[in-house]
Amino acid sequence: MRHSRKLLGTLFVGAAACVTVAALAYPAMLGATTTSSSPTRVIAQTQWGPLTEQDRDFVVKVRAAGLWEYPVGQMGLQKGQSAAVKTASKHLIDGHAALDASCRKISVMLNITIPNVASPQQQGFVNTLAADQGKQFDTDFANILRVTHGSIFNAIAKVRSTTTNSVVRTLADQANATVLDHITVMEQTGLVNFDQALFQQTSPPTLPATDLTPPPPVGGQPQVVLVPPANSTTRPPLLPGESSQAAASPAPTVS
Numbered sequence: 056m057r058h059s060r061k062l063l064g065t066l067f068v069g070a071a072a073c074v075t076v077a078a079l080a081y082p083a084m085l086g087a088t089t090t091s092s093s094p095t096r097v098i099a100q101t102q103w104g105p106l107t108e109q110d111r112d113f114v115v116k117v118r119a120a121g122l123w124e125y126p127v128g129q130m131g132l133q134k135g136q137s138a139a140v141k142t143a144s145k146h147l148i149d150g151h152a153a154l155d156a157s158c159r160k161i162s163v164m165l166n167i168t169i170p171n172v173a174s175p176q177q178q179g180f181v182n183t184l185a186a187d188q189g190k191q192f193d194t195d196f197a198n199i200l201r202v203t204h205g206s207i208f209n210a211i212a213k214v215r216s217t218t219t220n221s222v223v224r225t226l227a228d229q230a231n232a233t234v235l236d237h238i239t240v241m242e243q244t245g246l247v248n249f250d251q252a253l254f255q256q257t258s259p260p261t262l263p264a265t266d267l268t269p270p271p272p273v274g275g276q277p278q279v280v281l282v283p284p285a286n287s288t289t290r291p292p293l294l295p296g297e298s299s300q301a302a303a304s305p306a307p308t309v310s
Contacts, residue, residue, distance in 0.1 A: 095217075099166070103295055104220040106165055113214045113223060114167050117230055118158040119269040120207070121151035123173035123181050124200070124237075125281045130184055131196055140193045143240040145284070147200070150233040152283035156291045157229055159278065161222055164294070170269035171279045176262055177269070197246035202255045204238045221295045229292050 094109035124147050131144030162169045173181070180199050187195050211234060215227035241247060260267070272278070283289075 101165055101220065101222075103164070103222040104218075106220050106223070107218070109214060110218050110220050110223040111165070111167050113210075113218075114158055114161055114165070114226065115169055115269070116207070116210075117154055117226060118162070118169040119173050119177065120203075121155045121158070121281050122170065122269070122279065123177040124203075125151045125155070127181060127184055127196070127200070130181075131192075134184075134187070134192045135196070136190055136193045137244065139240075139244040140196055140246075143197070143200075143237070143244060146237055146240045148284055149287050149289045150237060152281045152287065153289040153291045154226075154229060154233055155281035156283075157226055157294070159280070160291075160294060160297075161226060164222055165220075168271060171272040171276060172269060174269045175266045193244065194246050197241050197244040198248055198252065201238060201241040201247045202252050204234050204241065205252060205256045208234050208238065225292055225294055233289075 094107060094112070096108050097105045098108055098111060099106040128144040128147030128151070131140055131147070135141045135144055158169060161167070172178070180203070184192060184195055184199070208231075211227055211231050215224060215231060218224050218227065
């Protein structure tokens with residue numbers, strides 16, 4: 056898998072007035088083993104329930120995942136050699152556009168700062184796939200994405216089972232369904248090396264926190280929006296207190 060084994064040696068991977076703090080600090084680290092120094096510490100009281108460090112970091116992590124997997128999906132539609140890889144690419148684009156719509160709404164509701172670019176590690180995955188050609192692209196595509204999704208799957212379950220914030224719980228439900236779908240379509244390519252994937256998923260993180268953390272957005276920079284495809288079959292779920300009419304409103308098309 057050429058570059059990808061090195062890259063995958065470590066993985067992680069208005070309502071604003073209702074929040075009782077002026078702004079929530081940007082998370083210091085998004086590792087696979089821990090999301091923060093004190094994940095259960097309550098950092099804000101909201102009308103949807105207490106917000107913990109783990110909750111906040113989860114919203115940031117879901118947003119960051121889309122910022123690299125969505126463009127990789129676009130890449131797969133262009134460079135993929137097999138029909139299965141192209142199908143998996145469509146699932147990446149569709150699923151992360153819907154998750155992104157939820158994250159952007161939730162960031163306003165809970166006053167969470169979300170990134171505009173992926174972490175250096177995640178950008179490294181993009182660079183690897185951008186350099187690949189032919190069959191090597193398909194192989195690295197399936198294995199990189201199977202490992203990253205497999206690594207975050209357990210973290211989603213932990214957030215879903217422990218959060219007391221109803222908005223974060225809804226996002227965890229959506230993320231769980233999306234990640235399981237993406238794991239499945241990667242496996243359906245027939246290219247996943249399961250022994251290697253398991254080894255990489257269970258290896259402790261070794262990269263510094265700066266490589267695992269997406270940088271805060273630049274002030275005044277337009278927010279990146281992952282635009283759903285014209286033939287999208289995935290819609291974001293209704294968030295607590297949201298009407299079906301508001302959920303159906305079109306998102307801005309900045310990309």
